Amino acid sequence: QTVVTQEPSFSVSPGGTVTLTCGLSSGSVSTSDSPSWYQQTPGQAPRMLIYSTNTRSSGVPDRFSGSILGNKAALSITGAQADDESDYYCMLYMGSGIYVFGTGTKVTVL
Amino acid sequence: EVQLVESGGGLVQPGGSLRLSCAASRFTFSEYWMHWVRQAPGEGLLWVSRINPDGSDTTYADSVKGRFTISRDNAKNTLYLQMDSLRAEDTAVYYCARVVQLEPWALDSWGQGTLVTVSS
Numbered sequence: 001q002t003v004v005t006q007e008p009s010f011s012v013s014p015g016g017t018v019t020l021t022c023g024l025s026s027g028s029v030s031t032s033d034s035p036s037w038y039q040q041t042p043g044q045a046p047r048m049l050i051y052s053t054n055t056r057s058s059g060v061p062d063r064f065s066g067s068i069l070g071n072k073a074a075l076s077i078t079g080a081q082a083d084d085e086s087d088y089y090c091m092l093y094m095g096s097g098i099y100v101f102g103t104g105t106k107v108t109v110l
Numbered sequence: 111e112v113q114l115v116e117s118g119g120g121l122v123q124p125g126g127s128l129r130l131s132c133a134a135s136r137f138t139f140s141e142y143w144m145h146w147v148r149q150a151p152g153e154g155l156l157w158v159s160r161i162n163p164d165g166s167d168t169t170y171a172d173s174v175k176g177r178f179t180i181s182r183d184n185a186k187n188t189l190y191l192q193m194d195s196l197r198a199e200d201t202a203v204y205y206c207a208r209v210v211q212l213e214p215w216a217l218d219s220w221g222q223g224t225l226v227t228v229s230s
Contacts, residue, residue, distance in 0.1 A: 040155075045220040045222055046147075046217075048210075048217060051213055051215070051216035089154060091157065099145070101155040101156060
């Protein structure tokens with residue numbers, strides 16, 4: 001069974017930069033996996049930030065960016081703000097109509 | 111603005127059944143792939159199922175295959191999830207979500223979720 005792995009947690013200072021990654025338990029993530037990224041705060045529905053590896057969703061600040069770094073998908077937050085404190089999930093398309101979410105990363109801004 | 115409103119959640123005994131609904135509005139529902147995603151208390155997101163615009167193509171996560179059925183009624187702008195043989199581990203908030211048009215591998219609009227609790 002494929003596991004999509006993310007760092008459990010990250011801490012970033014206000015104004016700082018943090019890069020979250022999304023990897024596969026076996027193999028590499030590529031653009032053909034159509035990585036997307038979601039932000040979720042407690043008690044709220046997820047909000048899409050990035051789709052198709054690096055396309056920002058409408059209304060998403062440009063301090064959020066997506067890329068492929070080595071063999072993983074990556075989400076960078078540049079100039080972190082207090083309201084970026086959230087859980088972040090990646091999702092990959094595994095083919096044959098199957099999708100898998102990553103394990104999630106809790107980002108703290110302090 | 112796109113609106114997705116889930117309903118039908120509640121308390122059900124193990125082995126029981128429940129049907130969730132997701133009422134869609136403010137977009138042309140019949141043109142979009144739709145998904146169900148769930149989140150157990152304190153846990154991460156888990157993709158459950160997806161359906162194509164005309165309902166002829168469905169896929170499921172291994173954990174629910176054979177027990178859950180996704181369907182849609184385009185005349186009623188409503189997505190469904192029939193859940194049978196429910197287990198304690200199916201306890202979660204269930205979200206319906208719409209895909210990005212022309213890039214149907216990401217979920218750009220989500221409902222607020224409905225809580226399903228499986229317990230005796």
